[in-house]
């Protein structure tokens with residue numbers, strides 16, 4: 001099975017020796033190495049590789065007699081990671097796609113339409129703060145000027161980082177020619193929850209993606225000496241932040257939603273200084289668009305009240321918000337039944353997820369898309385301990401093979 005070889009090749013790239021987590025940030029050194037792996041893996045298979053205007057990678061399988069301009073069945077995922085992410089989130093879909101190609105070739109299957117393997121750029125939004133940036137730029141959902149100006153943690157803008165990596169940022173933006181080439185997109189992904197474990201299935205199909213958003217809370221106060229400034233005289237923005245984080249947890253608990261402050265920047269960031277500014281990023285998700293709006297409104301109201309109570313101020317900026325995604329019903333049913341038939345008619349669970357994906361962005365742009373999930377025994381993701389059993393990964397490859405055979409012929 002070529003899966004093992006492909007997996008072993010990609011596995012060491014960008015893994016931090018201390019944490020065991022991955023640091024494959026868009027247009028950074030490790031991510032560029034992953035891209036090189038993609039290009040050489042595709043080239044070894046005589047697939048044509050293109051990078052589109054928005055940095056997304058494509059490997060094209062166009063058998064003899066197939067019109068290369070007809071809409072393609074696209075499979076794939078992404079190669080970048082969150083800070084200290086796991087090995088499976090993204091790469092599992094790309095590796096499985098190449099392994100499925102190898103299996104289909106070995107079986108002598110030739111699709112009657114082009115099939116492409118895609119690796120979408122900057123899916124996690126780790127460096128520049130906007131998730132699914134590559135697919136959002138492709139569909140025009142993310143404005144090109146805004147994207148170019150987004151500044152990463154290392155101080156470089158997306159435009160500067162792209163240029164340094166050999167991409168021309170001037171070409172960013174909605175790409176109708178490229179969109180017309182995508183007939184349908186099927187993304188395989190490790191599950192980021194325990195839905196499949198609970199029902200005892202190796203592979204499932206997505207029904208919907210919860211609406212979700214990222215919001216930057218900027219709490220401002222006054223820097224001062226930690227020793228000489230009396231407690232009542234302080235305007236400490238950390239206090240309002242801390243109360244807001246507690247309120248967010250309570251609000252999400254009550255609403256059966258999710259609210260996470262996972263990133264913080266403090267000025268001047270000195271142990272012996274009352275901070276002047278605290279920037280905190282809220283990741284919020286809920287079952288419906290209305291639920292999400294209510295949740296964020298409640299957390300924002302709390303932040304404003306807590307700031308006023310502490311003589312500080314707060315600004316809230318929505319950095320990216322995605323509405324609920326309902327995957328194409330008929331594609332989902334066809335994908336589920338193709339997989340079911342390939343495993344002797346066994347039940348294939350259909351389940352929602354709280355995680356965003358490029359397949360959701362493409363669905364929003366009217367491209368029929370579907371997702372396959374591979375069982376995650378602990379449900380842990382965005383962590384070095386993220387895992388999937390090899391047998392389940394192989395079941396994922398087999399499911400992808402069944403899907404390409406069904407949709408691509």
Ligand SMILES: [Zn+2]
Nearest residue numbers: 089090123189
């Ligand atoms: Zn992912």
